[in-house]
Amino acid sequence: MTASAAPLDLDLDRESAVLVLEDGRTFRGDAYGAIGQTVGEAVFSTGMTGYQETLTDPSYHRQVVVMTAPHVGNTGVNDEDAESDRIWVAGYVVRDPALRPSNWRSQRSLEDDLRQQGVVGISGIDTRALTRHLRERGAMRVGIFSGERSELPLAELTGAVRNAPSMTGAALAAEVSTTEPYVVPAVGEKRFTVAAVDLGIKAMTPTLMAQQGIEVHVLPATATFDDLQAVGDAGPDGVFFSNGPGDPAAADAEVAVLREVLDARIPFFGICFGNQLLGRALGFGTYKLKYGHRGINQPVIDRSTGKVEITAHNHGFAVDAPVDADVTAPSDRDGTAYGRVRVSHVCLNDDVVEGLDCLDLPAYSVQYHPEAAAGPHDAGYLFDRFVELMSNNEKGNRG
Template sequence: MTDMTSAGAARTASAALVLEDGTIYRGSAYGATGRALGEAVFATGMTGYQETLTDPSYAGQIVVQTSPHIGNTGVTSEDDESARMWPAGYAVRAASRITSNWRSEEPLGAQLERDGVVGIAGIDTRAVTRRLRDVGAMRAGVFSGEALTTDAAMLAEVRESPTMAGRSLAASVSTREAYRLEAVGESLGTLAVLDLGVKTSTLRYLREQGFDLVVLPQDSTLAQVLAHDPVAAFYSNGPGDPAASDDQVELLQGVLREGLPFFGICFGNQLLGRALGFGTYKLPFGHRGINQPVLDVATGRVEITSQNHGFAVDATIGEELTSPAGFGRVEVSHYSLNDRVVEGLRALDIPAFSVQYHPESAAGPNDAHHMFEEFRQMVLAQKGAQA
């Protein structure tokens, strides 16, 4: 069992981050106190910690920030990507003691505590990142207060917790009831949005493209989707293993057979891959941050993207593929320049495409924002063909 104590942390630390390989990092409690169990992952963004924390895709995970200084600009409700913070736990190097931003409404620690996110500060998060990069994402736990017990007991709790592989988490983040949002400007018609953990900025950008939105629960049926007479369908980002989402895959196959144009982001990309008949697999430590380079195969353009995923579609890059599920020809439209992971799919015989990264990308970058306009043009082309 390896004990990693930060040089700046007190010997009698009040919190511990415990990895399933037995490594322990000791620091001080930050945010809520108690126990948080989940998959430890690292996020490389140097800004946008609030957008990270309110992204439902981080449900069930312990987020380790590689950027050393967190909380210096506080939080403001205008920047929230959902109604609450979602990570099970949070680990930072230096939690800012002061807030310095005219937009700040409260300190980050206050919102972490209110939303029940158990955090730890004062640890060497870059050392944790190197550990996760070398060994892979691991089950972990953050312990503080009464939950801070013996090393052996805490490690046993971590090792008894569920792995991310095989977990279906969409139900924990999706809306319970359908709701509507009006288009900005002239309406193109209703877009059916399956909420698997959708972000506020995604909904805003879809509305700005002229779509009236009906946002649906993750367990919606094809009949419920079609009852809204949609002109197209959209699958959002979200947490969990795509291999554990058979119902959503079956729904998407029905949507595609109806001929509805489709756009998917992140988890939606993985589910389009499955609906087309391809497999998915777990990445060693995933892609998380706002500095991920992606190649657009069609244009040769490199885009710097925001990403948050631990699973990927298993499809061959550089070849015209045939959908094993009978949807015609398919191509990998984008891939990562770091490790050649599939970052986008495009169906060539039906109106459907998806990207693994986040084109809404709050708090940046915005290189891929044009994807929303491309979806609009796809829907217009489909409507023109049917006229």
């Protein structure tokens, strides 16, 4: 089944391109970004702004991102808004690329960055039809082939897509993490020291912590508990696990380290992948969502206050925990004594678990992104809560 380009393409010099899904559906359009081929998991993002932050989010590693907003690239790109030092998406799909950027902060066009970093994309296709297909069939592998590659037999292209690795079972955090520790100093008076495990961390996270007077020591994904304990003069005041790509079920080493953190009663805060790893450490399972949550307009309810937050998401997996009652951590059956756990936040679109709160431990996490740039900022209070958690913790009780 083939869908032809719906929008009017005013750039007549573009080479041809084709997008091929693993179920055989194809979309023909025009090359956007680098010329060549790429494969990955097809996902869609519902944000109307913030494409630069999306592209540079390490959580999108090995994913081909479909933008549901029709016009992309209007504000160009700059050197200030990137969440890491490179573009991480495996491929990029847009309907109508901007002919030229128009924004006072723009330093170059989006396509300039895509080409320079070798990111293969496609434009001029019906992204609404593609998004509806992914919603109905679920996230799946996809390939983009441009230039001469777009003219190869469809059977050959489909075979390349189907031979691509699946996201299920993929351990990817070490592929996007820093290889060397680094420190983000506190802004103003230093109040706390935090060991942050980089599983695909976004630059805004340590920036916001630093604004709270936190000295952030960012460590590689392979950090051991001893590495965490070596942070600061007497160990860290808190531990943070970041967002990141891949299947949480494949992150056994990271979960083992997190259990040592919980055993030591060190205050813990996790975001996104960090939420899933806290769930696993407590004994809950995780599962792959049909098509995930990605974008900056996802409604989440805080079950303790009843407040609805509009939040930024990027996750294809979720924690399998009961949302209707406080429960004893399943890991307690193994004698770990983690106590009671509450699902603190729930997505109003589909009742997916969006946060965990340990009632007998100084630990909590959320599935979405309170550090959101370019917004929304409804959940920024969660960094205040981390400060409060560390303030209330007595180091002498860590054990």
